[in-house]
Amino acid sequence: MCGIVGFTGTTDAKGILLDGLKRLEYRGYDSAGIAVQNNNVIKMVKASGKVDNLVELVEKNKDIIGNSGIGHTRWATHGVPSDVNAHPHMSTDGKFAIVHNGIIENHAEIKAELIAKGAKFLSDTDTEVIVQLIDYYYKGNLKEALMKATARLNGSYALGVLCADSPNTIYAVKYSNPLIIGVGAGENYFASDITAFINHTKNVIDLDDGEFASLTPDKVTIYDHSGKEIKKEERKITWDVAAAEKSGYEHFMLKEIMEQPAALKATIEPRIRDNKIHFDELDIDIKKYDRILITACGSAYYAGCVGRDIIEKLCKLHVHTEVASELRYRDPIIDEKTLVIVISQSGETADTIAAIKEAKSKNATVLAIVNVVGSAIAKLADYAIYTWAGPEIAVATTKGYTTQVAILAMFAVWAAFELGKINEKEFEKYTEEIKKIPERAQRTLDLNARVKKLADKYYQKRSMFFIGRYLDYAVCLEGSLKLKEISYIHSEAYAAGELKHGTIALIEQGRLVVAVCCYEPLLDKIISNIQQVKARGAEVMALAMEDNKKIFTEADDVLLVPKIYELFMPVIEIIPLQLFAYYVAKNNKCDIDKPKNLAKSVTVE
Numbered sequence: 001m002c003g004i005v006g007f008t009g010t011t012d013a014k015g016i017l018l019d020g021l022k023r024l025e026y027r028g029y030d031s032a033g034i035a036v037q038n039n040n041v042i043k044m045v046k047a048s049g050k051v052d053n054l055v056e057l058v059e060k061n062k063d064i065i066g067n068s069g070i071g072h073t074r075w076a077t078h079g080v081p082s083d084v085n086a087h088p089h090m091s092t093d094g095k096f097a098i099v100h101n102g103i104i105e106n107h108a109e110i111k112a113e114l115i116a117k118g119a120k121f122l123s124d125t126d127t128e129v130i131v132q133l134i135d136y137y138y139k140g141n142l143k144e145a146l147m148k149a150t151a152r153l154n155g156s157y158a159l160g161v162l163c164a165d166s167p168n169t170i171y172a173v174k175y176s177n178p179l180i181i182g183v184g185a186g187e188n189y190f191a192s193d194i195t196a197f198i199n200h201t202k203n204v205i206d207l208d209d210g211e212f213a214s215l216t217p218d219k220v221t222i223y224d225h226s227g228k229e230i231k232k233e234e235r236k237i238t239w240d241v242a243a244a245e246k247s248g249y250e251h252f253m254l255k256e257i258m259e260q261p262a263a264l265k266a267t268i269e270p271r272i273r274d275n276k277i278h279f280d281e282l283d284i285d286i287k288k289y290d291r292i293l294i295t296a297c298g299s300a301y302y303a304g305c306v307g308r309d310i311i312e313k314l315c316k317l318h319v320h321t322e323v324a325s326e327l328r329y330r331d332p333i334i335d336e337k338t339l340v341i342v343i344s345q346s347g348e349t350a351d352t353i354a355a356i357k358e359a360k361s362k363n364a365t366v367l368a369i370v371n372v373v374g375s376a377i378a379k380l381a382d383y384a385i386y387t388w389a390g391p392e393i394a395v396a397t398t399k400g401y402t403t404q405v406a407i408l409a410m411f412a413v414w415a416a417f418e419l420g421k422i423n424e425k426e427f428e429k430y431t432e433e434i435k436k437i438p439e440r441a442q443r444t445l446d447l448n449a450r451v452k453k454l455a456d457k458y459y460q461k462r463s464m465f466f467i468g469r470y471l472d473y474a475v476c477l478e479g480s481l482k483l484k485e486i487s488y489i490h491s492e493a494y495a496a497g498e499l500k501h502g503t504i505a506l507i508e509q510g511r512l513v514v515a516v517c518c519y520e521p522l523l524d525k526i527i528s529n530i531q532q533v534k535a536r537g538a539e540v541m542a543l544a545m546e547d548n549k550k551i552f553t554e555a556d557d558v559l560l561v562p563k564i565y566e567l568f569m570p571v572i573e574i575i576p577l578q579l580f581a582y583y584v585a586k587n588n589k590c591d592i593d594k595p596k597n598l599a600k601s602v603t604v605e
């Protein structure tokens, strides 16, 4: 939520900041702004709405010149999306400008205190208290003022700071929200995410919570929470700038859907040797645990629901799922015999972080399945298994989800063998099936044109149902979420057998029901459910495994998905549903990569 970027170098900063903000826009797009510094004066421009609005304003404003600056793209938390609430925020005397990603919980109390001391506030944001506080504590030494000010803050913050007294210098502070330094040649950067500066440098330094940094064009100086200068290692990003660009696709979402075979290959292949699955990163004795609890948010949670079914089936172990935003309020039964699996693409989701803390306070072992290397969740967990999906920019996850499900399927097979629930031959047989996933995903993408046609047929429906049984139902949850979040069309995922217990009242002439029928052991069951909705006038679009002849006489339209072992089908069968959501949203002229009210990484509760 919210993206921040900073640059210091020898060229004009505004182009670099605006470009960085465009790349960070997936984190929030309620407003945007930049501030640059020149000759000990800070100039700022900001606008509500998307970064394009800001670009227009900057083009008109000839004053915005300077070789160092900071920028922000906002997902509103305190105060409506407006020009005045947009970041950066400046101190009353114009000496400081800051950008902030996070939330300051005790802002009201600090604000009252500062107002009593004469400070004037312009916005409704929590952020403005930070800049006024820095100004209040500043007596010529910015490092000291930053330390004093941040010591007063409760909450989470990644900050970028400009000071009129410090030419060519930008400051960055990290606490509980992502912040990465980019080390260039004669220029340096910070940002919420590498994508903001990947086209300039691939050398990065990860800041840890409590650390802060001052950046000049030639030097990056890092301090720990006590203000002591520390040395930190640089790491090199392995992916290329193209991974963070659309590469000819109209939307990041479509590009990321198409990247799934490669992402799955990168996630699966390095973990297979001698026809067996290996998790070198996992040094645990799985026999120690009597239950597994899977927790996550949104799509990651739905990936967990698929994982629950596969793990339980293969490992014969109790597996529970719980949405991370609820976990800590339920006083869950967790102890040292519980393996808690958390799942997160971004590695920054506040509710998932809170769930990890809850699990650790109850002595559980925490294993994170996470996409972003070095993210907060990867660091907090006892073990991290990375999905190698590469950067995911579209707000709606696609390759993040499928790689999570692939890891969960692999984990289930691996754990089943470790627990003695499958023998070596079965281990190899399942591994062989897992190896097929990337190729099957590639073949599934051949459905693209057919799915587009079906989206053309159905995009005007204002409500839809996704029904399935067992694993297919878990996939329906994700298929329905995809449609809702990017097309704004109401849809519900229902366990097909549950419809008749009430919800079938909503089935009427012309209602579209997407029936996911890939789990063949329950094919006859879902076919009866299809007949029940058809008898009440529904139109049915079915998704089934190739070779399924029966389905053609039941459904109005059929999409056939390449075959793979039934427990691993979810990785494949979600792909046509992603494409369906994409084309329905496109036909409805929705802003696919940046759906309304959403942001990519949800760092607030």
Ligand code: F6R
Binding pocket: 297, 298, 299, 300, 301, 343, 344, 345, 346, 347, 348, 349, 352, 395, 396, 397, 481, 482, 485, 600, 601, 602
């Ligand atoms: C939906 C979507 C969200 C995320 C959820 C968790 O397309 O992307 O539901 O899955 O916000 O995010 P991560 O995986 O970053 O923890």
